[in-house]
Amino acid sequence: MMADTLAAVARTNGLLVAFAFVGLVVWVSYALSDRLTGGRLHGSAIAVALGLLLAYVGGAVTGGDAGLADVPLLAGVGVLGGAMFRDFAIVATAFGARVEDMKEAGLVGAASVVIGVVASFAIGGLVAVAFGYHDAVSISTIGAGAATYIVGPVTGAALGASSDVVALSVAAGLVKAILVMVATPVVAKGIGLDNPQSAMIYGGLMGTTSGVAAGLAATDPKLVPYGAMTATFYTGVGCLLAPSVLFLAVRALTG
């Protein structure tokens, strides 16, 4: 009876369970950061990695597609980590940002979005060709997936790609988002990701809002508003270019 009552309370107060649970994950992560790495590996980087690990466990146990949020008692994690709260918190980080810094990288930031979309599309398309896809629709859909996991299915639907190709494009986008989360704090120093301007360029080139949000959080939270600012335009630009200009280019190349 105790367990039933506890489960019922947890289920009807999902968001509160999520606050408590994430608080615990963050606490454990910062303790690990202190004890094991002497603070060298940032607590938030460990927390994001731990979150991804838990998402894997949750997905493997439940067979669902929302990671830990598919565990009924932890459904609130899905609400807290959903697009509404994510965007709300991202916008709030802009409160500390400087307009002058954003203006300064405005032009190159905008250019980086277009360059990022085209580069990801080209890389994804070339990999598709290397794996034996020769029709323009499949190549474009997989290329679009390498942009983000939203651009992929939008492009696939517009071009009438087969569902297995659409699934591949979503998977490519997921791999990208997760890799950006994990790898950004590792490579940040090497690519000069330590000022607002390079953060805006980085956000525009990578484009995946979730990946950029988590990657910068684990690198330097002060850079979040700058990277998020440009990344937020990426998916829209991708959905504009991939099924139109970029698809036509692929069709011209494949004959």
Add this chain to the structure above:
Amino acid sequence: MVIYGVAVLSISLLAGLFAGDLLGRAIGVEANVGGVGLAMLLLVMLSGRSGGRFQLAPVTAQGITFWSAMYIPIVVAMAARQNVVAAVSSGPLALLAGTLAVAGGFALVPVLAGLHARRRHPAPRGGAR
């Protein structure tokens, strides 16, 4: 009052998302184009700490800074709801396409940052190369 800050934040995001949806529709794509970015610009222009239009009372500002501080926990929750199983078990094509796209993006960051820096601070002509 704290709720004023939360309300300003909410209004900024709602207005940004609305504008982003309209923009998406105007250019004919099924996606929100820059809604969050527009919301950030709006918030900074209205109430930013440096050069915003309105000076928010410290208590009002707390309604915004609280959510800014909740950013990392929310990102951790976001990480915990990703479909990591699908990404990890997606097969070589998706793994390679995603990985190379990330590597390409990382490699381009210093290139574009360098171009940007050179345009802003051109090297003196005729100097040592």
